[in-house]
Amino acid sequence: MKRQNFSRKREAILEAICATDTHPTAEWVYQRLKAEFPDLSLGTVYRNIAQFKSAGRIRSVGVVKGQERLDGDTAPHAHFVCSGCGAMLDLKRDFLPREVNEEVGKIFGLEVENHELVFRGKCNHCMRKHPGA
Amino acid sequence: MKRQNFSRKREAILEAICATDTHPTAEWVYQRLKAEFPDLSLGTVYRNIAQFKSAGRIRSVGVVKGQERLDGDTAPHAHFVCSGCGAMLDLKRDFLPREVNEEVGKIFGLEVENHELVFRGKCNHCMRKHPGA
DNA sequence: TTCAATAATAAGAATTATTATTGATTTGAT
DNA sequence: ATCAAATCAATAATAATTCTTATTATTGAA
Numbered sequence: 001m002k003r004q005n006f007s008r009k010r011e012a013i014l015e016a017i018c019a020t021d022t023h024p025t026a027e028w029v030y031q032r033l034k035a036e037f038p039d040l041s042l043g044t045v046y047r048n049i050a051q052f053k054s055a056g057r058i059r060s061v062g063v064v065k066g067q068e069r070l071d072g073d074t075a076p077h078a079h080f081v082c083s084g085c086g087a088m089l090d091l092k093r094d095f096l097p098r099e100v101n102e103e104v105g106k107i108f109g110l111e112v113e114n115h116e117l118v119f120r121g122k123c124n125h126c127m128r129k130h131p132g133a
Numbered sequence: 134m135k136r137q138n139f140s141r142k143r144e145a146i147l148e149a150i151c152a153t154d155t156h157p158t159a160e161w162v163y164q165r166l167k168a169e170f171p172d173l174s175l176g177t178v179y180r181n182i183a184q185f186k187s188a189g190r191i192r193s194v195g196v197v198k199g200q201e202r203l204d205g206d207t208a209p210h211a212h213f214v215c216s217g218c219g220a221m222l223d224l225k226r227d228f229l230p231r232e233v234n235e236e237v238g239k240i241f242g243l244e245v246e247n248h249e250l251v252f253r254g255k256c257n258h259c260m261r262k263h264p265g266a
Numbered sequence: 267t268t269c270a271a272t273a274a275t276a277a278g279a280a281t282t283a284t285t286a287t288t289g290a291t292t293t294g295a296t
Numbered sequence: 297a298t299c300a301a302a303t304c305a306a307t308a309a310t311a312a313t314t315c316t317t318a319t320t321a322t323t324g325a326a
Contacts, residue, residue: 201284
């Protein structure tokens with residue numbers, strides 16, 4: 001017969017990450033799937049995340065408040081991180097052309113693979129909550 | 134007369150961070166100063182780093198391999214992080230004008246305070262060590 | 267079906283980085 | 297010298313992540 005148990009949790013982990021734009025943490029994924037898979041363990045989530053990362057199916061988009069944030073959208077794009085609530089938003093707009101990687105590599109004598117642009121500040125919600133920050 | 138409350142250790146911690154361009158970790162600072170201050174504790178390093186950060190005298194420039202990296206140069210500039218050895222280099226060149234912060238804020242309805250641009254890849258040294266990576 | 271090899275798993279221990287607590291000591295204005 | 301606030305080291309606590317281990321599931325072959 002076809003495998004059942006094999007892939008379901010793993011698929012669900014990947015699916016959960018890809019289906020959200022919240023740039024979730026491992027803990028978020030775990031909490032999300034616990035209802036559907038009561039015997040899921042956090043270690044399994046971490047293990048699969050590591051595998052998906054090295055397979056290039058998801059990527060890490062930084063650490064916010066000590067927790068790694070994941071993104072199922074592996075196409076390069078910029079982010080905004082709210083220093084209040086930690087929300088991470090996509091900023092899909094071309095700030096820097098991709099050629100800049102090559103340029104930088106040449107100028108500084110490095111092998112540049114990619115770049116990450118992160119804006120920081122307060123999101124709309126936190127702006128109202130803590131005005132004048 | 135205003136109190137200074139700057140002990141020698143405290144001065145040394147700030148000085149150590151500002152005097153290097155390696156973007157050190159707390160542990161690095163601790164190891165660095167242990168010879169001069171044998172009774173220094175890692176907790177003191179962390180405590181002072183936190184104070185210097187909130188006073189704006191140093192800043193955090195990201196987390197590499199799970200460790201927070203510090204920079205005594207608070208003027209905005211881009212960085213390069215080597216995925217091999219974790220080295221962090223300054224790239225002092227204007228990639229994005231500062232006005233982009235305001236623009237992004239307007240366009241996306243956010244209060245943007247700053248942005249961080251990080252290039253990733255292999256440094257010269259690691260390039261030779263692991264060719265073709 | 268039975269078997270062995272392989273891969274996925276949960277649970278929890280271990281590790282690592284960081285923060286908080288505590289109680290003693292030092293500092294500096296008076 | 298006095299005294300309150302600042303500073304300190306040591307230690308305990310916390311939080312995120314990784315590692316270990318024993319168990320179970322899957323597969324392909326005999």
